[in-house]
Amino acid sequence: MAELNEMLSAPKADESSEPRLDGPGPSQMMEDELAMPRMVGIASVMALIIGFVAVGFGLQDRSFAIGPGLGLLFMIAGLTGLVVHAFMEEDATLRLAFFGAGVVGALAGTGVLFLSDWSVAGRALGAIIAFVALPLLLSVARGSSAQQPVLGFVPRGLLIAGIALLTIGLAWLFRLSERGEFENIGLPLVLSALGGAYFLGVLGFLGWESELGNRSGWLATLGGLAIALLALLRSLAHEAGWWPALGSAYFVPGGYLIVLVSLLLAGASYATVSDRPTLVVARRELEAFFYSPIAYFVLISFALATWFSYQNFLGNLAEGRVLEPILNYYVIELFLIICLLFSVPLITMRLLSEEMRAGTLEVLLTAPVDETAVVLGKFLAAFVMFMSLWLPFALYLLSLPVAAQPGFDFRPLLSFAVVLSATGAGFVAMGLLFSAVSSNQLVAGALTLVGMIGLLVPYILQFRLMETSGWGTVLNHISFLSGWESALEGKLIPRQLVFSLSLTVFCLFCAGKALESRKWK
Amino acid sequence: MMVDIQHLTKFFGPVLAVSDVSLRIEANEIVGLLGNNGAGKSTLMRMLTTYLPATSGRIMVDGFDVLTQSQDVRRRIGYLPESIPLYPEMRVEEYLRFRAQLKGLQRSQVRSRIDSVLGRCRLMDVRRRLCGTLSKGFRQRVGLADALLADPALLILDEPTDGLDPGQKQEALALLRDLGREHTILFSSHLLGEVETLVSRVVILRRGHLALDKRIEELREEANRERTLRFEVRGEAKAVEAALNACATVDAVKSIAYSQLPDGWTQGELRLPGAMDPREELVRRMSTAGVGLRHIEFHRPSLQDRWNEINNRDVATLRQKTNA
Numbered sequence: 148m149a150e151l152n153e154m155l156s157a158p159k160a161d162e163s164s165e166p167r168l169d170g171p172g173p174s175q176m177m178e179d180e181l182a183m184p185r186m187v188g189i190a191s192v193m194a195l196i197i198g199f200v201a202v203g204f205g206l207q208d209r210s211f212a213i214g215p216g217l218g219l220l221f222m223i224a225g226l227t228g229l230v231v232h233a234f235m236e237e238d239a240t241l242r243l244a245f246f247g248a249g250v251v252g253a254l255a256g257t258g259v260l261f262l263s264d265w266s267v268a269g270r271a272l273g274a275i276i277a278f279v280a281l282p283l284l285l286s287v288a289r290g291s292s293a294q295q296p297v298l299g300f301v302p303r304g305l306l307i308a309g310i311a312l313l314t315i316g317l318a319w320l321f322r323l324s325e326r327g328e329f330e331n332i333g334l335p336l337v338l339s340a341l342g343g344a345y346f347l348g349v350l351g352f353l354g355w356e357s358e359l360g361n362r363s364g365w366l367a368t369l370g371g372l373a374i375a376l377l378a379l380l381r382s383l384a385h386e387a388g389w390w391p392a393l394g395s396a397y398f399v400p401g402g403y404l405i406v407l408v409s410l411l412l413a414g415a416s417y418a419t420v421s422d423r424p425t426l427v428v429a430r431r432e433l434e435a436f437f438y439s440p441i442a443y444f445v446l447i448s449f450a451l452a453t454w455f456s457y458q459n460f461l462g463n464l465a466e467g468r469v470l471e472p473i474l475n476y477y478v479i480e481l482f483l484i485i486c487l488l489f490s491v492p493l494i495t496m497r498l499l500s501e502e503m504r505a506g507t508l509e510v511l512l513t514a515p516v517d518e519t520a521v522v523l524g525k526f527l528a529a530f531v532m533f534m535s536l537w538l539p540f541a542l543y544l545l546s547l548p549v550a551a552q553p554g555f556d557f558r559p560l561l562s563f564a565v566v567l568s569a570t571g572a573g574f575v576a577m578g579l580l581f582s583a584v585s586s587n588q589l590v591a592g593a594l595t596l597v598g599m600i601g602l603l604v605p606y607i608l609q610f611r612l613m614e615t616s617g618w619g620t621v622l623n624h625i626s627f628l629s630g631w632e633s634a635l636e637g638k639l640i641p642r643q644l645v646f647s648l649s650l651t652v653f654c655l656f657c658a659g660k661a662l663e664s665r666k667w668k
Numbered sequence: 669m670m671v672d673i674q675h676l677t678k679f680f681g682p683v684l685a686v687s688d689v690s691l692r693i694e695a696n697e698i699v700g701l702l703g704n705n706g707a708g709k710s711t712l713m714r715m716l717t718t719y720l721p722a723t724s725g726r727i728m729v730d731g732f733d734v735l736t737q738s739q740d741v742r743r744r745i746g747y748l749p750e751s752i753p754l755y756p757e758m759r760v761e762e763y764l765r766f767r768a769q770l771k772g773l774q775r776s777q778v779r780s781r782i783d784s785v786l787g788r789c790r791l792m793d794v795r796r797r798l799c800g801t802l803s804k805g806f807r808q809r810v811g812l813a814d815a816l817l818a819d820p821a822l823l824i825l826d827e828p829t830d831g832l833d834p835g836q837k838q839e840a841l842a843l844l845r846d847l848g849r850e851h852t853i854l855f856s857s858h859l860l861g862e863v864e865t866l867v868s869r870v871v872i873l874r875r876g877h878l879a880l881d882k883r884i885e886e887l888r889e890e891a892n893r894e895r896t897l898r899f900e901v902r903g904e905a906k907a908v909e910a911a912l913n914a915c916a917t918v919d920a921v922k923s924i925a926y927s928q929l930p931d932g933w934t935q936g937e938l939r940l941p942g943a944m945d946p947r948e949e950l951v952r953r954m955s956t957a958g959v960g961l962r963h964i965e966f967h968r969p970s971l972q973d974r975w976n977e978i979n980n981r982d983v984a985t986l987r988q989k990t991n992a
Binding site: 355356358361422424427428431434435438439505506507509510511512513514515516517665 | 714717718719720739742743745747749751753754755757758765766767769770771772775778779814
């Protein structure tokens with residue numbers, strides 16, 4: 148009884164009165180251990196040294212355990228691993244070492260380019276090292292913020308370096324065009340590419356929010372547009388005869404290349420810093436591509452297919468059984484075309500299907516953003532992705548003059564680039580349309596594949612029909628491969644571009660309508 | 669007035685999802701939208717956010733028509749759909765930065781706005797996490813952070829507390845209460861209990877029709893007016909009735925609903941007018957009369973009861989009622 152009294156009169160135990168405001172938190176984030184990146188770093192340095200030695204021996208025609216080609220592969224693997232390590236390293240001394248290596252690499256690599264008594268191969272190696280130096284230098288600048296103003300000079304310095312290289316490259320191109328001397332056009336192009344890579348790389352690194360990035364981006368946009376306009380006017384002046392240059396043509400290839408480089412610079416800078424919803428969507432979409440394994444799969448398999456084509460091309464060249472246009476043997480190759488047929492659906496199938504499936508389209512379209520901006524933005528991202536597939540193609544061709552002097556007549560590639568862009572735009576737009584009408588990625592991909600095959604059919608049929616009826620000519624204008632063939636001969640025939648461009652506009656329009664149509668269901 | 673919905677109807681083909689709903693929401697109100705699954709809550713919200721157009725009717729948000737001035741409307745709302753769609757490959761911070769760019773925030777403001785919503789929604793710890801790795805509660809908070817980014821006047825939240833554990837629910841409700849001071853909030857929920865504590869207005873949809881639209885104070889007054897006295901007795905019926913007759917009107921006693929309990933006791937419910945409180949007297953009379961009395965309490969109809977009542981009515985009656 149007494150116990151009962153006690154219990155009844157005892158004060159109520161305080162059962163953890165107020166809920167802890169933090170609540171049960173998220174799972175712990177363990178700091179990444181540095182052992183792994185450091186092992187990668189050590190392995191990379193070893194690979195780099197082995198590869199460097201192999202290439203060096205190969206250049207001097209001395210034998211080594213591994214051939215120069217494999218040595219190059221080792222070097223590239225080593226450089227990649229080094230960059231990965233650089234971005235994950237925390238130790239201040241090592242980071243300083245990377246910074247030093249980056250500076251040495253950038254200066255030495257760029258300097259080597261100017262040494263004309265070095266072989267082309269050696270200078271190409273210098274260019275590669277200068278390119279790789281960029282991420283090494285940026286890895287040090289990462290983590291720099293208002294609290295670390297000291298490292299702020301790295302992005303600034305790199306921006307200036309980029310602009311400097313671009314200026315030298317473009318000025319050189321202008322000079323070559325005036326004089327009509329194009330044998331050494333490779334070097335100013337490489338310098339411009341290097342400068343552009345540095346500038347755009349830093350711009351991307353700084354991001355959309357940075358004031359410095361914003362100002363530099365706008366400067367580059369306006370500057371690029373101005374230079375392109377200048378080159379165009381100069382070409383016009385030459386063609387019209389008001390102010391003839393020394394060579395026979397100004398626009399091809401000098402003026403064209405200047406316009407291309409400056410427009411690419413202007414476009415890429417604008418795309419990185421712009422506020423426009425189209426470009427916001429495009430930027431995110433491009434990032435998202437590279438977060439998925441499909442992008443790498445497509446890039447690598449297309450690179451392999453191109454390499455295969457290239458080997459066949461070299462084989463044909465060596466045996467001398469080629470007719471003009473030579474590049475046909477490189478591009479119009481079965482394996483490459485098949486790879487292209489599959490690559491386009493893989494790039495475009497997830498563009499809108501994924502958004503519809505995951506429900507993110509709902510929040511995308513309830514933000515103050517037009518359907519048009521969404522469609523155009525995704526189209527731009529997919530188009531950039533498509534064009535980047537052809538980068539190995541261009542690089543393999545660059546290795547031709549490296550392997551065997553003299554160079555080759557690259558001017559058909561200029562027209563090919565235009566036609567490729569037009570047909571690529573058509574492919575991507577078609578893929579985007581199919582992605583917009585199906586919320587299932589696989590269905591969209593399959594439809595796009597069928598579409599691609601359908602676009603290939605006119606090429607096959609046109610030869611049969613050419614003799615019997617006028618349909619053959621029609622098919623010739625529709626078939627994209629015929630367009631490629633004439634482009635590789637150096638001709639740019641607008642008739643053959645009309646179909647691709649109309650297809651692009653039509654498919655984009657329909658994709659926009661497909662998005663809007665959900666409203667009226 | 670913040671939101672003005674006039675005779676809103678939505679057909680999905682032959683299916684009538686929303687039928688002639690008219691609703692007004694004033695600034696800084698917190699409105700709870702209730703209804704069974706399929707009642708039309710999400711559809712209504714989607715029409716408000718300009719994602720779907722109505723079949724007929726009109727919606728004005730802050731003076732802008734949802735159909736013809738949809739961009740202006742979108743700039744003034746923050747929307748969190750039920751499925752909380754996030755891009756799984758992006759980090760929380762990156763996602764919010766993307767959304768900020770999309771919503772047209774000034775470059776100089778973006779960093780501070782993101783920090784502010786991350787703090788408000790308690791996401792500081794997970795700002796570098798991939799969205800695909802977040803649990804439901806955190807995904808909800810990220811979605812809410814996204815809705816708050818542009819500091820919109822109107823927040824439209826579709827089931828913001830659905831699927832959260834009790835601790836997270838408390839937090840979410842507290843956050844909504846806090847947000848309600850500066851924003852107008854329309855949110856849908858299944859949990860009537862939590863809605864009662866939070867909202868200033870209750871709207872109930874049933875099968876696409878507007879079944880109830882009352883301020884919370886009105887509901888409480890009505891509940892008070894309709895309160896009943898519940899008791900459990902055992903003993904002679906006459907004695908019970910005599911005691912009751914002494915405390916309440918004859919009509920009230922006659923209309924008592926009795927039900928038999930399994931252990932032999934009888935439960936009764938007496939409807940009492942106004943502020944009468946006969947409990948003490950009833951107990952005294954019953955114990956004097958030898959009647960066993962073991963439980964006596966006031967019962968006010970809760971929102972749950974209103975809800976049951978509405979859902980048990982058939983739709984035809986509802987239509988009549990709203991047209992009346």
